[in-house]
Amino acid sequence: MSDIGYLESKEGDAQLGDYIALLKPRVMSLVVFTAFVGLVVAPVPVHPFVGFIAILFIALGGGASAALNMWYDADIDKIMRRTANRPIPAGRMTGGEALGFGLGLSGISCVMLALATNVFSGLFLAFTIFFYAVVYTIWLKRSTPQNIVIGGAAGAFPPMIGWAVATGGISVEPVAMFMLVFLWTPPHFWALALFMKEDYSNAGVPMLTVTHGRKSTRKHIFAYTLILAPIAIGTGFTSIGGPVYLAVALVLNLMFIQGAWRILKRDEAAAQADSYKVEKRVFYFSLLYLFGHFAALLVEKCLDMMGVSQMFGWF
Structure with a gap:
């Protein structure tokens, strides 16, 4: 179980760079690229502006997943050398700030994607965020060695979302x-x-x-x-x-x-x-x-x- 004490236990002094770090930019770049390819190769053309807006909100949805992941995993992130300098375990941000940021981005990205493109793609993005934050992070990651196998689906959904933006289906x-x-x-x-x-x-x-x-x-x-x-x-x-x-x-x-x-x-x-x-x-x-x-x-x-x-x- 994640140390929920991170919600209140530290006095955050978060800077803009810390909020960007919460989005896991390197991981997001993969999300953005595969979603972009899924959108472009679809048989239905999408107006460039609509496509840009769609990719922007898909990226924000991916970032929201990452922020929720960092909130829940703060207790183990402080132990691992690879993650110890992340904003929460490093003490630059409270867990509450990360949780609020992640939930806020989740709502904005899903609603705006649905309004800008179609309801199916917005719901698909919402399901992807839920899968990564709840199914993988909270359930699978700490309970089974198959965590990466099953949880990997979350990272595989973006090209399907991009395709859904263009076609409204799969x-x-x-x-x-x-x-x-x-x-x-x-x-x-x-x-x-x-x-x-x-x-x-x-x-x-x-x-x-x-x-x-x-x-x-x-x-x-x-x-x-x-x-x-x-x-x-x-x-x-x-x-x-x-x-x-x-x-x-x-x-x-x-x-x-x-x-x-x-x-x-x-x-x-x-x-x-x-x-x-x-x-x-x-x-x-x-x-x-x-x-x-x-x-x-x-x-x-x-x-x-x-x-x-x-x-x-x-x-």
């Missing part, structure tokens, strides 16, 4: 984008957990490295990359894919599988000896991996708008 293409992010999330975070195990262990978070050990985690990373590859490549055969996407997906998935294989075959003593260089390399590559797939979808959309895909008889 079809196979946004589901494919969802599955790409959903299956990418576990190997991405488990690679991080391999070289951050002590943080999770000290905070009592049942990450897979803590509950099942690093050897098992390495096996899970490799297994998930094998499951992810056909889903990622298969997206190229939907209406939003094409030859450029397929080429990019083939290269990136071969590289990701190769990296996961190297992680699988690593001896723990060797990993410690070189400060987990391979694991860190795979973790950072996984960011490029996801960006590359969604960037390729944007390229395919541009080619389609220029008529290049039709010239080559694609789909």
Whole structure:
């Protein structure tokens, strides 16, 4: 249970930068990009101004989720080196300020997205915030080593929301984008957990490295990359894919599988000896991996708008 005492126990002196930090800007950038791609590749055109407003409120909704996450996790954030300097555990902001900020942004972002686009996308954003803040943060994160697997759905919803903004509904293409992010999330975070195990262990978070050990985690990373590859490549055969996407997906998935294989075959003593260089390399590559797939979808959309895909008889 989170230390609710953080609501009143500290005298906050929050600055603008602390409120920005609550939004987890680096994570938000991924939310914004995937939502933008989902909106752009949809078959229904959206006015640029409406699209900008939609992405803005989706970003604010993602930031609201992050603020609520930091409010609830303040007690474990102060224990973990990676998160100890966040605004609440560092004493620059009270838990009450973060909670109010998160709830306020949640309401504003969902209502305004619904008014600016359609009710379905606003409700979808509300469900995403609820899923991340309640299902993942409050329930799953501290109760099961499958926290990242199930909770990863929250980070996979944005491209579906972007698609819903344009179309008012869901079809196979946004589901494919969802599955790409959903299956990418576990190997991405488990690679991080391999070289951050002590943080999770000290905070009592049942990450897979803590509950099942690093050897098992390495096996899970490799297994998930094998499951992810056909889903990622298969997206190229939907209406939003094409030859450029397929080429990019083939290269990136071969590289990701190769990296996961190297992680699988690593001896723990060797990993410690070189400060987990391979694991860190795979973790950072996984960011490029996801960006590359969604960037390729944007390229395919541009080619389609220029008529290049039709010239080559694609789909």
